Amino acid sequence: MLKLRRVAIDARHENLAFLARDCRQYRPEEFEALEKIEISADNRRILAILNVVDDPAILKGDELGLGERAFRHFGMPEGALVEVAQASPPQSLEAIHRKLAGHVLVEREIDAVVRDIAANRYSKIEIAAFLVSSAGSMAVEEVLALTRAMAKVGTQLSWDGGRVVDKHCIGGVPGNRTSMIVVPIVAAYGLTIPKTSSRAITSPAGTADTMEVLARVDLSIEEMRSIVRRERGCLVWGGHVDLSPADDVLISVERPLSLDPREQMVASIISKKLAAGSTHLVVDIPVGPSAKVRDPEEAERLRKLFEYVGAATGLTLDVVLTDGTQPVGRGIGPVLEARDVMKVLRNEPEAPPDLRERSLFLAGRVLEFDPRLRAGEGRDHAEKLLASGDALAQMERMIAVQGPSRALYPLGQLTREVPSPARGRVKAIDCYRIARTARLAGAPTDKGAGVDLLKKVGEAVAEGEALYRIHACFPADFKFATEYARGASGYTVAPD
Amino acid sequence: MLKLRRVAIDARHENLAFLARDCRQYRPEEFEALEKIEISADNRRILAILNVVDDPAILKGDELGLGERAFRHFGMPEGALVEVAQASPPQSLEAIHRKLAGHVLVEREIDAVVRDIAANRYSKIEIAAFLVSSAGSMAVEEVLALTRAMAKVGTQLSWDGGRVVDKHCIGGVPGNRTSMIVVPIVAAYGLTIPKTSSRAITSPAGTADTMEVLARVDLSIEEMRSIVRRERGCLVWGGHVDLSPADDVLISVERPLSLDPREQMVASIISKKLAAGSTHLVVDIPVGPSAKVRDPEEAERLRKLFEYVGAATGLTLDVVLTDGTQPVGRGIGPVLEARDVMKVLRNEPEAPPDLRERSLFLAGRVLEFDPRLRAGEGRDHAEKLLASGDALAQMERMIAVQGPSRALYPLGQLTREVPSPARGRVKAIDCYRIARTARLAGAPTDKGAGVDLLKKVGEAVAEGEALYRIHACFPADFKFATEYARGASGYTVAPD
Numbered sequence: 001m002l003k004l005r006r007v008a009i010d011a012r013h014e015n016l017a018f019l020a021r022d023c024r025q026y027r028p029e030e031f032e033a034l035e036k037i038e039i040s041a042d043n044r045r046i047l048a049i050l051n052v053v054d055d056p057a058i059l060k061g062d063e064l065g066l067g068e069r070a071f072r073h074f075g076m077p078e079g080a081l082v083e084v085a086q087a088s089p090p091q092s093l094e095a096i097h098r099k100l101a102g103h104v105l106v107e108r109e110i111d112a113v114v115r116d117i118a119a120n121r122y123s124k125i126e127i128a129a130f131l132v133s134s135a136g137s138m139a140v141e142e143v144l145a146l147t148r149a150m151a152k153v154g155t156q157l158s159w160d161g162g163r164v165v166d167k168h169c170i171g172g173v174p175g176n177r178t179s180m181i182v183v184p185i186v187a188a189y190g191l192t193i194p195k196t197s198s199r200a201i202t203s204p205a206g207t208a209d210t211m212e213v214l215a216r217v218d219l220s221i222e223e224m225r226s227i228v229r230r231e232r233g234c235l236v237w238g239g240h241v242d243l244s245p246a247d248d249v250l251i252s253v254e255r256p257l258s259l260d261p262r263e264q265m266v267a268s269i270i271s272k273k274l275a276a277g278s279t280h281l282v283v284d285i286p287v288g289p290s291a292k293v294r295d296p297e298e299a300e301r302l303r304k305l306f307e308y309v310g311a312a313t314g315l316t317l318d319v320v321l322t323d324g325t326q327p328v329g330r331g332i333g334p335v336l337e338a339r340d341v342m343k344v345l346r347n348e349p350e351a352p353p354d355l356r357e358r359s360l361f362l363a364g365r366v367l368e369f370d371p372r373l374r375a376g377e378g379r380d381h382a383e384k385l386l387a388s389g390d391a392l393a394q395m396e397r398m399i400a401v402q403g404p405s406r407a408l409y410p411l412g413q414l415t416r417e418v419p420s421p422a423r424g425r426v427k428a429i430d431c432y433r434i435a436r437t438a439r440l441a442g443a444p445t446d447k448g449a450g451v452d453l454l455k456k457v458g459e460a461v462a463e464g465e466a467l468y469r470i471h472a473c474f475p476a477d478f479k480f481a482t483e484y485a486r487g488a489s490g491y492t493v494a495p496d
Numbered sequence: 497m498l499k500l501r502r503v504a505i506d507a508r509h510e511n512l513a514f515l516a517r518d519c520r521q522y523r524p525e526e527f528e529a530l531e532k533i534e535i536s537a538d539n540r541r542i543l544a545i546l547n548v549v550d551d552p553a554i555l556k557g558d559e560l561g562l563g564e565r566a567f568r569h570f571g572m573p574e575g576a577l578v579e580v581a582q583a584s585p586p587q588s589l590e591a592i593h594r595k596l597a598g599h600v601l602v603e604r605e606i607d608a609v610v611r612d613i614a615a616n617r618y619s620k621i622e623i624a625a626f627l628v629s630s631a632g633s634m635a636v637e638e639v640l641a642l643t644r645a646m647a648k649v650g651t652q653l654s655w656d657g658g659r660v661v662d663k664h665c666i667g668g669v670p671g672n673r674t675s676m677i678v679v680p681i682v683a684a685y686g687l688t689i690p691k692t693s694s695r696a697i698t699s700p701a702g703t704a705d706t707m708e709v710l711a712r713v714d715l716s717i718e719e720m721r722s723i724v725r726r727e728r729g730c731l732v733w734g735g736h737v738d739l740s741p742a743d744d745v746l747i748s749v750e751r752p753l754s755l756d757p758r759e760q761m762v763a764s765i766i767s768k769k770l771a772a773g774s775t776h777l778v779v780d781i782p783v784g785p786s787a788k789v790r791d792p793e794e795a796e797r798l799r800k801l802f803e804y805v806g807a808a809t810g811l812t813l814d815v816v817l818t819d820g821t822q823p824v825g826r827g828i829g830p831v832l833e834a835r836d837v838m839k840v841l842r843n844e845p846e847a848p849p850d851l852r853e854r855s856l857f858l859a860g861r862v863l864e865f866d867p868r869l870r871a872g873e874g875r876d877h878a879e880k881l882l883a884s885g886d887a888l889a890q891m892e893r894m895i896a897v898q899g900p901s902r903a904l905y906p907l908g909q910l911t912r913e914v915p916s917p918a919r920g921r922v923k924a925i926d927c928y929r930i931a932r933t934a935r936l937a938g939a940p941t942d943k944g945a946g947v948d949l950l951k952k953v954g955e956a957v958a959e960g961e962a963l964y965r966i967h968a969c970f971p972a973d974f975k976f977a978t979e980y981a982r983g984a985s986g987y988t989v990a991p992d
Contacts, residue, residue: 008551009505009514016547018505026972027941051512054564055504058554068550097754100628125624125749132596132628257625258593445523476522 001081002026004041004074007058007065012252015073015120017048018065019084020056026084028052036087036123039064039074046074047087047120090116096126099133107145114149118246127253135261143263143305144312150271151313155221155242157194157277159228164192164277165369167362168269169284170302171203172292174435175329175453178284179207180235180341181359181391186366187233188385188394193366194228196238196276201255204438204450205334208237213338213447216403227401234398243275244268260292266305273315280316280369282362286324290431296321318365322358326429326457329355333443333450333471335409345392354456360386409447412471414478417454418485423463424495426455433490437470441481446473455491467491497577498522500537500570503554503561508748511569511616513544514561515580516552522580524548532583532619535560535570542570543583543616586612592622595629603641610645614742623749631757639759639801640808646767647809651717651738653690653773655724660688660773661865663858664765665780666798667699668788670931671825671949674780675703676731676837677855677887682862683729684881684890689862690724692734692772697751700934700946701830704733709834709943712899723897730894739771740764756788762801769811776812776865778858782820786927792817814861818854822925822953825851829939829946829967831905841888850952856882905943908967910974913950914981919959920991922951929986933966937977942969956992963987 002025007018017037019028028050036047048070053059064082066074076082092112095105105113113130116122122130134142167182179195186193197207197217208217217237219227224241227234239248247268254260273281283306285299286292293299303319310317329340329352343351344359364378373381385391434451442449452469455461467489472478498521503514513533515524524546532543544566549555560578562570572578588608591601601609609626612618618626634642663678675691682689693703693713704713713733715723720737723730735744743764750756769777779802781795782788789795799815806813825836825848839847840855860874869877881887930947938945948965951957963985968974 008549008554010548010550011545027970049507051563052506053504054506058504067547100631100755102632123752125620125753128621128624129628129753129755132625135596136598253621256619257621259596259625474523 001083002064003062004076004078004080004082005059005063005065006071006078007067010068014124015046015048015070016051016067017070018051018053018059018067020059020061020063021052021054022061024061038085038087039066039082040085041076041080041082044074044076046070049123087121090121092116093126096130100129104139105142105145107148110142110145111149114146114153114246117249118153120249122249124253127249128257131250131253131257131259131261131264134263135259138263140305140308143267144309146263146267147271147274147309147313150244150246150267151274153246154244154275156275157221157241159192159194159277162192163279163369164194165280165366166193166195166273166276166278167282167284167366168273169286170265170269170292173286173288173324173328173431174204174332174438175327175337175340175355176286177205177207177210177329177337177341178355178359178362180211181344181355182363182366183233183235184345184391184395184398185359185363185382185385187231187398188390189367189381190232191367191370192228193233194224194276195233195235196241196243196272197235198238200444201251204332204435204443205337206444207235208239209444209447210334210337210341211235213334213405213409215399215405219402227398231394231398231401233394234402236402238272238276244272247271262302262305266302266309270306270309270313270315274313278315281310281318282365283317283319284322284362285319286322288324288326288431291324293324316369318369320362320365324431327431327434327453328352328358330453330456331450332434332438332453333441334447335411336450336452336471345386345395347387347389412442412446412448412450412473414472414475416470416478416482417466418468418470418489419464420461420467420491420493421463422493422495423461424493425460426457426467426491427494428492429453429457430490433488434468437481437485437490440477440484441470441472442474442477446477449473449477461493497579498560499558500572500574500576500578501555501559501561502567502574503563506564510620511542511544511566512547512563513566514547514549514555514563516555516557516559517548517550518557520557534581534583535562535578536581537572537576537578540570540572542566545619583617586617588612589622592626596625600635601638601641603644606638606641607645610642610649610742613745614649616745620749623745624753627746627749627753627755627757627760630759631755634759636801636804639763640805642759642763643767643770643805643809646740646742646763647770649742650740650771652771653717653737655688655690655773658688659775659865660690661776661862662689662691662769662772662774663778663780663862664769665782666761666765666788669782669784669820669824669927670700670828670934671823671833671836671851672782673703673706673825673833673837674851674855674858676707677840677851677882678859678862679729679731680841680887680891680894681855681859681878681881683727683894684886685863685877686728687863687866688724689729690720690772691729691731692737692739692768693731694734696940697747700828700931700939701833702940703731704735705940705943706830706833706837707731709830709901709905711895711901715898723894727890727894727897729890730898732898734768734772740768743767758798758801762798762805766802766805766809766811770809774811777806777814778861779813779815780818780858781815782818784820784822784927787820789820812865814865816858816861820927823927823930823949824848824854826949826952827946828930828934828949829937830943831907832946832948832967841882841891843883843885908938908942908944908946908969910968910971912966912974912978913962914964914966914985915960916957916963916987916989917959918989918991920957920989922953922955922957922963922987923990924988925949925953926986929984930964933977933981933986936973936980937966937968938970938973942973945969945973951987957989
């Protein structure tokens with residue numbers, strides 16, 4: 001048996017284990033041919049990737065080291081006696097090999113694969129093999145089985161009686177922070193909307209990152225339940241309640257491969273909503289040349305897949321296509337986006353009209369899940385609740401019960417304005433480049449970093465007039481972002 | 497700029513980099529969305545996977561750590577000032593995305609992919625994506641382009657005038673150590689056979705592991721050249737002369753995925769032979785139910801692919817199918833296999849007849865590349881050179897010039913005999929299970945570990961009589977191997 005030691009080293013999305021090269025009990029070479037080892041003590045076990053250590057100051061011959069993430073998940077104290085074994089291949093590996101050979105998998109096989117993925121039994125390269133062999137060649141029945149399996153493996157929430165509504169945007173358009181306006185409106189109306197959101201993966205801000213500027217978002221399930229009982233709505237971070245552990249693992253491989261297969265996206269979104277106990281969902285698909293979905297035909301195919309899986313799993317869906325041709329609102333990055341959201345909720349005259357209008361449209365569609373409303377009546381109800389200040393009051397109560405943010409997040413003080421190269425009118429703004437600039441500037445890690453759009457599509461601009469302002473908190477980021485923006489602003493300006 | 501520090505941690509086949517979480521110049525979060533970072537100083541640069549350190553004893557805020565492997569490759573001293581940047585995606589990534597989308601790649605694209613693989617620009621998951629999208633769906637032209645590209649990126653050897661012969665077995669049958677008998681025979685005959693071999697990847701011994709029991713195998717190219725000039729043959733480790741760096745990277749991903757695509761195998765073998773300067777090659781394809789190639793139809797398809805690529809690259813091929821139904825010889829593991837090889841070369845009466853016969857057959861086919869011999873005459877020449885002791889004398893000279901092994905490798909002293917459950921005759925021996933038992937016992941890391949087969953197919957056995965003996969050097973390995981053998985011996989014994 002080896003003594004457990006915490007090694008303060010971490011890698012994103014991977015459990016790390018450390019064994020001394022001079023360990024006499026197990027020799028690291030025994031394990032080298034394998035991707036993962038299994039560490040066990042009492043009834044606990046964890047799979048981790050092995051690293052070999054040649055420095056007794058980091059690890060001694062009678063110790064087994066776990067990196068921060070693995071140590072936390074394993075949950076045993078330092079000094080505990082542990083055993084090490086070669087991790088046996090996941091039992092569902094045969095199903096993955098069948099998929100590699102071009103077969104269609106049955107529900108039982110997909111179930112087993114998803115359970116093993118969620119239990120972290122697969123290496124990243126095995127997951128890549130599964131995703132690549134599945135991408136573009138999944139039968140709709142497989143997508144359905146994948147959705148059901150993913151919904152089952154994580155936490156499952158349930159709510160007292162009646163319909164539980166939600167909205168979800170597939171992403172890809174920066175500044176599109178409508179949830180923080182839709183949820184207060186819908187909760188103020190009286191429907192139950194326990195919203196869980198993600199943090200940014202490749203974007204400069206997720207709803208959870210932006211809400212965190214105003215309130216705590218890492219709530220426990222019990223806190224979430226008590227808040228929803230009182231306020232009908234909440235805006236919390238879904239990662240904390242572990243709704244779809246398999247999805248988190250899949251995303252960690254899709255992201256660096258720039259794979260975003262349609263089938264996987266639908267399974268991911270619907271499984272999370274099922275696990276969260278939703279019964280009715282508005283899905284927002286922005287369509288635009290630099291958005292995730294480029295044209296209406298692609299959007300229609302995606303809509304049909306959503307509807308098929310929704311119908312088969314008992315989730316009532318309303319899939320809407322929206323304008324994804326430019327960023328929404330003005331601010332990109334958590335602090336700037338929170339500013340825009342609060343301007344809309346406070347009915348300030350300079351609130352971004354596109355963010356307001358889009359939020360009212362989506363809130364209206366959600367309200368129409370109420371059988372008492374007729375089609376087309378939702379938006380008016382939404383607008384009244386916004387104009388009356390009811391939505392603002394609802395947001396303020398939700399912030400109060402979630403716990404107002406204790407930190408103050410100032411806007412990044414390193415700023416640079418990016419000027420228009422010519423006089424004319426803004427014809428297009430590239431969503432991808434603006435998002436990347438904001439991310440290089442430090443968003444979402446630095447909540448005050450990002451991009452403030454001073455001009456939107458259709459607005460007139462003089463030569464040298466500022467198109468947008470970059471905000472950063474640290475010099476290295478400021479340099480990365482300004483250099484990237486100098487390469488190409490992301491704006492197309494043309495003479496009238 | 498950060499100060500370079502060597503961190504005594506290593507992971508197989510991966511460059512590791514370390515950055516302190518409290519590093520003020522770069523923040524680890526900036527890089528988290530990416531798989532690799534690029535570290536540069538002077539004109540050197542290296543790509544590595546980022547780990548984040550929370551312990552100033554391991555790494556301080558003004559330092560950039562490199563793991564052992566990366567530090568060695570980078571080649572700068574500790575304390576050198578280095579810069580860190582996000583690794584830009586390899587330029588050939590677009591070609592991989594085209595392959596993912598089902599396209600056939602052209603030579604220029606495959607060239608670029610192979611160059612980037614060899615330069616370590618890809619992450620393992622990107623390589624997995626490439627392999628999976630290629631496996632079973634590569635056009636023969638793509639296999640040819642892959643072969644040519646792989647042969648070009650590494651070291652290229654050339655030899656003075658005339659034909660340069662070689663033999664290669666695709667593997668999968670334990671104990672199949674014919675090269676160590678074929679090379680001395682062929683060199684004694686007078687043909688040039690500069691043999692480079694691999695170390696074991698998933699098997700209990702590669703030819704390089706077994707030859708190392710007798711002599712040094714990590715020779716420089718210059719040493720190799722001078723030995724071949726004098727002795728016409730050598731038996732060295734190919735990994736040391738870097739003949740196919742791209743192949744090494746591909747194998748590191750194929751192995752844990754248990755992927756062994758035919759196309760990849762052909763490209764790998766032929767590219768290495770081209771790089772090694774061979775002009776004539778005998779390819780040995782063992783066929784058997786537990787070998788790599790299971791049936792004659794599969795063997796024929798493989799033979800045709802070898803012949804297509806060989807013809808197009810100017811390598812003269814003789815592809816032979818051999819018996820792969822059971823292990824060859826008696827010993828499995830470096831010391832035991834070296835014992836069998838030397839028994840054959842010394843013409844000892846108890847030398848394994850199957851190893852002897854197989855080696856003579858293959859040596860005969862190689863000798864027939866000599867235009868002075870007629871088809872069918874090779875084996876007789878080979879047998880004469882073996883029986884006369886010329887082959888043994890040739891092997892002894894090769895050992896002397898390569899440098900006799902300075903270490904003594906004793907046979908593992910922890911032994912257990914695995915008994916037959918019944919009286920009868922051995923009907924079958926599972927190559928895979930026997931190899932795995934030997935590997936669990938410690939081979940090839942411990943050269944004295946392995947399995948000694950006391951009975952072969954067709955031999956009579958009493959109930960309780962030993963089928964094979966396990967040898968191990970360390971208690972943990974001994975336990976792994978004996979427990980595995982207890983689960984199933986790998987032998988089928990049936991009544992006469």
